[in-house]
Amino acid sequence: MKQAPILRMRRVAVHTVLGAYTLVAILPVLLIIMNSFKDRKSIFAQPLMPPDASSFSLIGYETVMRQGDFLGYFQNSLIVTVGSIFFILLFGAMAAFALTEYRFRGNIFLFLFLALGVMVPIRLGTVGILEMMAKSGLVNTLTALILVYTAQGLPLAVFVLSEFMRTVSDDLKNAGRIDGLSEYVVFFRLVLPVVRPAMATVAIFSMIPIWNDLWFPLILAPSESTKTITLGAQVFIGQFVTNWNAVLAALTLSITPVLILYVLFSRQLIRGITAGAVK
Amino acid sequence: MGSLSLQGVRKSFGDFEAIKGVDLDIPDGEFVVFVGPSGCGKSTLLRIIAGLEEHTTGHVLIDDRVVDVVPPAKRGIAMVFQTYALYPHLTARGNMELGLKQEGTPRAEISARVAEAARMLALEPLLDRRPSELSGGQRQRVAIGRAVVRKPRLFLFDEPLSNLDAGLRVNTRLEIARLRRLLKATIIYVTHDQVEAMTLADRIVVLNHGRIEQVGSPLELYRRPANLFVAGFIGSPKMNFVQGTEAETLDAHTIGIRPEHIETNLEIGHWQGEIAHIEHLGTDTYLYVDVPKIGTMTVRLDGEADYSLGSSIFLTPRRTHLHRFDASGQRIAA
Ligand SMILES: Nc1ncnc2c1ncn2[C@@H]1O[C@H](COP(=O)(O)OP(=O)(O)O)[C@@H](O)[C@H]1O
Numbered sequence: 001m002k003q004a005p006i007l008r009m010r011r012v013a014v015h016t017v018l019g020a021y022t023l024v025a026i027l028p029v030l031l032i033i034m035n036s037f038k039d040r041k042s043i044f045a046q047p048l049m050p051p052d053a054s055s056f057s058l059i060g061y062e063t064v065m066r067q068g069d070f071l072g073y074f075q076n077s078l079i080v081t082v083g084s085i086f087f088i089l090l091f092g093a094m095a096a097f098a099l100t101e102y103r104f105r106g107n108i109f110l111f112l113f114l115a116l117g118v119m120v121p122i123r124l125g126t127v128g129i130l131e132m133m134a135k136s137g138l139v140n141t142l143t144a145l146i147l148v149y150t151a152q153g154l155p156l157a158v159f160v161l162s163e164f165m166r167t168v169s170d171d172l173k174n175a176g177r178i179d180g181l182s183e184y185v186v187f188f189r190l191v192l193p194v195v196r197p198a199m200a201t202v203a204i205f206s207m208i209p210i211w212n213d214l215w216f217p218l219i220l221a222p223s224e225s226t227k228t229i230t231l232g233a234q235v236f237i238g239q240f241v242t243n244w245n246a247v248l249a250a251l252t253l254s255i256t257p258v259l260i261l262y263v264l265f266s267r268q269l270i271r272g273i274t275a276g277a278v279k
Numbered sequence: 280m281g282s283l284s285l286q287g288v289r290k291s292f293g294d295f296e297a298i299k300g301v302d303l304d305i306p307d308g309e310f311v312v313f314v315g316p317s318g319c320g321k322s323t324l325l326r327i328i329a330g331l332e333e334h335t336t337g338h339v340l341i342d343d344r345v346v347d348v349v350p351p352a353k354r355g356i357a358m359v360f361q362t363y364a365l366y367p368h369l370t371a372r373g374n375m376e377l378g379l380k381q382e383g384t385p386r387a388e389i390s391a392r393v394a395e396a397a398r399m400l401a402l403e404p405l406l407d408r409r410p411s412e413l414s415g416g417q418r419q420r421v422a423i424g425r426a427v428v429r430k431p432r433l434f435l436f437d438e439p440l441s442n443l444d445a446g447l448r449v450n451t452r453l454e455i456a457r458l459r460r461l462l463k464a465t466i467i468y469v470t471h472d473q474v475e476a477m478t479l480a481d482r483i484v485v486l487n488h489g490r491i492e493q494v495g496s497p498l499e500l501y502r503r504p505a506n507l508f509v510a511g512f513i514g515s516p517k518m519n520f521v522q523g524t525e526a527e528t529l530d531a532h533t534i535g536i537r538p539e540h541i542e543t544n545l546e547i548g549h550w551q552g553e554i555a556h557i558e559h560l561g562t563d564t565y566l567y568v569d570v571p572k573i574g575t576m577t578v579r580l581d582g583e584a585d586y587s588l589g590s591s592i593f594l595t596p597r598r599t600h601l602h603r604f605d606a607s608g609q610r611i612a613a
């Protein structure tokens with residue numbers, strides 16, 4: 001009983017810290033969304049106020065829709081992100097399964113080689129990548145971006161998924177083998193469903209940097225037809241004049257899909273992060 | 280249909296040799312139990328028989344056919360796992376059907392076999408439930424059903440009862456014994472529990488550190504353990520061992536006497552000791568007696584014996600039930 005007040009104090013402290021962090025993390029996003037629905041004057045006059053009847057305006061969104069092919073950029077971003085995530089998860093899970101399930105010569109070396117990528121930023125190889133893409137005629141294609149992002153995301157995926165694959169019951173896989181399932185069926189039907197929370201975690205952690213990336217779209221695919229939304233939004237930021245309505249509207253639009261995906265994945269994500277910690 | 284032969288089977292994991300040369304013949308229709316302490320290689324040996332693990336050297340023959348490189352599904356075996364290992368996304372029926380579907384068995388035949396297995400295991404009301412909606416005992420019955428429907432030549436059980444609670448364990452043990460009479464199949468059953476081994480087996484294979492210590496019927500192992508390890512492993516409570524001059528007078532390095540083969544008396548006997556601890560089990564009473572220069576002896580008495588802690592007691596081993604072992608731990612024939 002003596003410990004109760006201390007425990008309660010600790011709980012209050014933890015909640016205060018977490019609450020403060022939540023505010024810090026959410027406020028900028030809220031500000032962007034709020035201000036994207038206001039006219040230019042009230043953005044600067046009262047940046048912290050939510051839009052009301054007098055300040056409400058869709059001018060930013062109208063500008064965004066008029067200027068350039070915003071829907072097209074959006075589509076490009078979606079194709080690149082979803083495509084990359086798909087390949088990251090597919091190849092990452094397959095590699096993780098092979099590395100943890102089968103004993104073969106060079107197994108550990110291969111794992112370390114793949115995991116090394118977690119520490120070496122892929123941007124260091126930009127020049128080489130650009131040369132390669134140019135030679136294979138992939139410059140200004142979405143394929144180039146998907147290839148690069150898949151390579152960028154694989155190390156972390158292999159690393160995290162291997163850890164989870166190890167926890168999948170050997171008995172379950174063996175039961176499948178005795179029932180005559182091929183290794184592919186064992187992998188896709190028995191193992192993948194079990195590691196789904198880990199896949200969601202990897203999906204979110206890989207998705208955000210891809211969606212937000214400006215570097216590779218600028219270098220590998222800057223053409224009008226292959227622009228991603230991050231690149232597209234840059235047109236509103238000028239050296240001398242910045243169209244804040246449009247920038248805020250573009251940002252709001254580009255945040256939305258990530259938010260939706262996050263909400264979809266978040267339950268799995270939390271399970272993935274806390275797996276092992278909480279049995 | 281269903282004989283098994285292991286010839287010089289060895290298995291290494293890197294530098295560690297888990298199975299150190301096993302030779303064993305199991306005739307058709309026998310119920311064989313592999314028993315041994317945890318980590319002695321029982322599961323590894325079973326997985327080698329199933330084809331889930333490749334052995335390093337030696338041969339595995341099922342029905343006189345070498346199956347060293349035959350995949351598990353083509354060996355005519357079925358396996359029941361300690362963790363049940365049911366497919367979580369399929370119903371009980373789906374779990375039982377999957378293997379047959381993979382073999383391309385006709386639909387009508389599949390339904391007939393599942394129905395028969397479900398009746399045998401009283402699973403009929405549970406067929407449309409998923410594993411998550413079943414209790415531990417029910418899951419294990421579904422797992423057994425999944426093995427039964429395949430009509431295998433060899434049933435392999437890997438500690439199927441160790442995840443069940445005590446009461447359920449006895450029930451399921453009886454169930455397996457009954458099933459065995461119905462199926463008349465060859466069964467290899469792995470356990471670390473010597474009671475399961477004694478009650479189920481036609482023949483017991485005692486394993487230790489990847490080697491076979493002894494093969495024999497339950498009573499053979501009880502009456503004539505081949506070495507100290509088997510003597511200590513089979514029987515509960517454990518056999519008492521005595522070394523030193525006492526053993527040397529009988530031309531042995533170690534002598535063994537089971538707790539149930541010791542007579543007690545308050546006035547006269549072979550060893551005198553002091554009662555250090557008493558356990559009342561109702562049907563039996565275990566006395567732990569400190570005997571000077573020899574150590575603690577366990578004595579098992581029938582019923583509710585009335586002794587008091589700390590009192591003096593005389594113990595006399597029954598001569599005919601003494602076991603003698605040489606310096607290397609091997610049994611000395613009487
Ligand atoms: N895949 C593996 N890699 C390395 N060592 C293993 C592997 N599987 C089992 N072993 C080792 O082999 C020995 C026997 O294991 P096992 O057959 O599971 O024992 P048990 O008799 O408890 O079933 C143990 O010491 C275990 O650590």
Ligand SMILES: [Mg+2]
Pocket residue numbers: 321322323438
């Ligand atoms: Mg085992």
